[in-house]
Amino acid sequence: RIISYKLTEERNQLAALTDNDQLYPLPFTSFLEFMNHVENRDQSYLTAVNEMIADSLPIEARLEELDLQLPVRSYEVWACGVTYLKSRDARNLEAKVTTNSYYDKVYDAKRPELFLKSTERRTVGPNDPVFIRSDSNWQIPEPELGLVLNKTGKIIGYVIGNDMSSRDIEGENPLYLPQAKVWKHSCSIGPAIRLAETVANPYDFDITCRIFRNDQLIFEGSANTSQLKRRYEELVSYLMKDNETFDGTVLLTGTCVIPPDEFTLQEGDQIEIEIPEIGVLSNPVRQLAAVK
Ligand code: DO4
Ligand code: MG
Numbered sequence: 001r002i003i004s005y006k007l008t009e010e011r012n013q014l015a016a017l018t019d020n021d022q023l024y025p026l027p028f029t030s031f032l033e034f035m036n037h038v039e040n041r042d043q044s045y046l047t048a049v050n051e052m053i054a055d056s057l058p059i060e061a062r063l064e065e066l067d068l069q070l071p072v073r074s075y076e077v078w079a080c081g082v083t084y085l086k087s088r089d090a091r092n093l094e095a096k097v098t099t100n101s102y103y104d105k106v107y108d109a110k111r112p113e114l115f116l117k118s119t120e121r122r123t124v125g126p127n128d129p130v131f132i133r134s135d136s137n138w139q140i141p142e143p144e145l146g147l148v149l150n151k152t153g154k155i156i157g158y159v160i161g162n163d164m165s166s167r168d169i170e171g172e173n174p175l176y177l178p179q180a181k182v183w184k185h186s187c188s189i190g191p192a193i194r195l196a197e198t199v200a201n202p203y204d205f206d207i208t209c210r211i212f213r214n215d216q217l218i219f220e221g222s223a224n225t226s227q228l229k230r231r232y233e234e235l236v237s238y239l240m241k242d243n244e245t246f247d248g249t250v251l252l253t254g255t256c257v258i259p260p261d262e263f264t265l266q267e268g269d270q271i272e273i274e275i276p277e278i279g280v281l282s283n284p285v286r287q288l289a290a291v292k
Contacts, residue, residue, distance in 0.1 A: 001017040001195070002014060002031060002071060002192060002193045002195065003017055003191065003193075004030065004031065004072075005066035005069060006066075012069050013026075014029065014031060014034055017192060022058040023058055024058055025056065030073060031071055032247060032248050034048075035150065035247045035248060044197060045197060046197040068127065070124065070125030070126075070189055071191065071192055073120050073123075074120060074248045074250045075248070076116060076120075076250075077117045077118035077161070077187055077249070078249065078250070078251045079117035079252035079254070080112055080114055080251065081112075082112075083107075083112065083228055083230055083253060084223070084227055084254055085229070086227075086255070086258055087255050087258065088104065090167075090258045091103040094167045094170060095174065112230055112238055117252060118186065122182065122186060124189075126188075126191040126281060126282060128185070128188065129283060129286040130187075130188050130283045131185040131186065132164070132288075133183055133288075134289050136168055136180075138167040138168040138171075139166050139167065140164075140167060140258065140263065141259075142164070142257075142258075143207050143208075143209040143256075144253055144254060144255050145159075145161070145207065145225055145253050146250045146253070147232055147250065147251045151246055151247045152240075153239065155232060156193075156196055157193040157194055157196050158193070158194045158196065158202060158275075159192070159193050160190060160273050160274075162271065162281065163187060163252050163255060164185075165180055183288075184288060185288075189281075191280065194277055194278045203226050205224065205225040205275050206222060206223075206276060207222065207257060208220065208222040208257075209221050211263075211265070212269065213266065213270075219259045219260070219263060223256035223257050228256070235251060265285050268284070270283075270284050271283050
């Protein structure tokens with residue numbers, strides 16, 4: 001896995017995290033710098049990391065002691081929608097439709113739903129606050145597996161993403177989707193990038209979401225990426241069609257865990273999303289008005 005942590009006020013450090021939790025510094029300040037290095041040599045990412053850490057010693061600090069940063073500062077984060085049955089059914093409920101809805105249609109259609117979820121400045125990393133909107137009364141985190149892509153659409157790695165969503169705004173009218181999905185700090189990514197070359201079966205990731213309120217666990221739900229309706233390459237191919245994409249673009253692959261219908265996030269909640277092969281992405285919830 002690749003992580004980024006704050007070394008000084010001015011400088012981040014990229015590091016490799018081995019399966020036995022040893023941390024090795026890599027000679028880069030960002031994942032994009034590392035990508036540039038590997039892509040220019042047309043090298044394997046795993047080989048590049050192994051060569052770089054071969055003669056170095058692990059860092060003394062443990063992962064929990066580091067100030068983890070966004071593992072990749074993507075210019076754009078895209079997201080897929082209604083790729084799991086669970087998501088289709090939740091959208092139908094919030095839109096109050098029972099048959100032949102646009103959600104039913106897109107679940108079965110050849111073309112998947114894709115949307116621009118976030119930009120570099122709107123995306124936050126581990127432990128940064130995610131914001132809830134002031135004009136919505138029904139808001140949830142959407143725990144999702146993210147694909148880290150190079151500019152040709154190759155899947156370089158896997159990351160955890162949170163597609164914060166407003167259910168009442170989208171439920172009122174699907175044309176409000178950008179407002180139901182995009183605002184300040186409405187997307188978090190982290191805590192590490194698991195290199196694709198190290199994953200035997202990416203359709204077998206367990207995803208667990210936990211929400212804490214006043215230090216009490218108030219929601220826990222799990223699913224597995226084997227329940228995904230589509231293939232990752234299929235989703236990426238639609239992102240790439242007639243488009244320009246950039247090294248480090250993240251494509252979120254849709255949510256499969258949704259809290260109960262009566263649930264809405266509140267200021268002070270703590271969200272944890274875990275994919276054991278990647279780590280745990282934790283973010284506190286803040287109301288933007290309360291932060292200002
Ligand atoms: O249709 C709206 C978005 C759905 C979504 O974000 C998801 O399924 O994860
Ligand atoms: Mg989503």
